Amino acid sequence: MAVSSQETVIGRITSVYGVKGWVKVFSYTDPIEGILNYPNWTLVQDGKRVPIQLEQGRRHGPGIVVQLKGVSDREVARGYCGADIVVPTDVMPELPAGEYYWHQLEGLVVETVEGECLGKVHHLIETGSNDVLVVQATVDAIDQRERLIPYLPDQVVREIDLASGKMVVDWDPEF
Incomplete structure (x- = not known):
């Protein structure tokens, strides 16, 4: 497409x-x-x-x-x-501070709070309880696993910096 x-x-x-x-x-x-x-x-x-x-x-x-x-x-x-x-x-409405459209999150590099690269957000999945980030491995990632990480701001997702293209998550890479 x-x-x-x-x-x-x-x-x-x-x-x-x-x-x-x-x-x-x-x-x-x-x-x-x-x-x-x-x-x-x-x-x-x-x-x-x-x-x-x-x-x-x-x-x-x-x-x-x-x-x-x-x-x-x-x-x-x-x-x-x-x-x-x-x-x-x-043409899309401006969102309040701290809220994001899915297309803004797609492509962000995902790192743990310890600085380990998990990959990039490929897309998101809507579930009944919360949205889920589908993070695909990149060459800089710690391994080649695809990860499903709950999109829970302030709990799992600690920081989103659109300007630098990075998201920081509090997530165990072994999970």
Whole structure:
């Protein structure tokens, strides 16, 4: 997927909905309806980028359904299924101090409070109790293990420095 560092994926078109060109969307925003606050999307699929506007959308059961501007045919809509929905990061709301978007955490080098490098944050997983950092080993890491570290600020995550690209965790490397 060709997404620049100034963009982030906020959802994915999963399937068609109805016969008038609507599609179902899996939203990565919290709350899931937040995806409807971004009217200008770039759809990224198979290396192709298509700018498109959101015509209308709404909550439908546990998900979201939307109509894209200029799309009124089910078969045309089907062509967008599987596309990631990308927006520029500068259109996202400013977060309070100490809060971060997932895309800001991805790619940070993770070190223990003792200074041991565990690797880089590859992605995060949402669980029922707390989010989990998936840390993949790098050449500088103490070993080549992938680690799942709970994202618990002030408990496990002690420091995040976006400017230096580093996160410090209170985590036993053997765990």
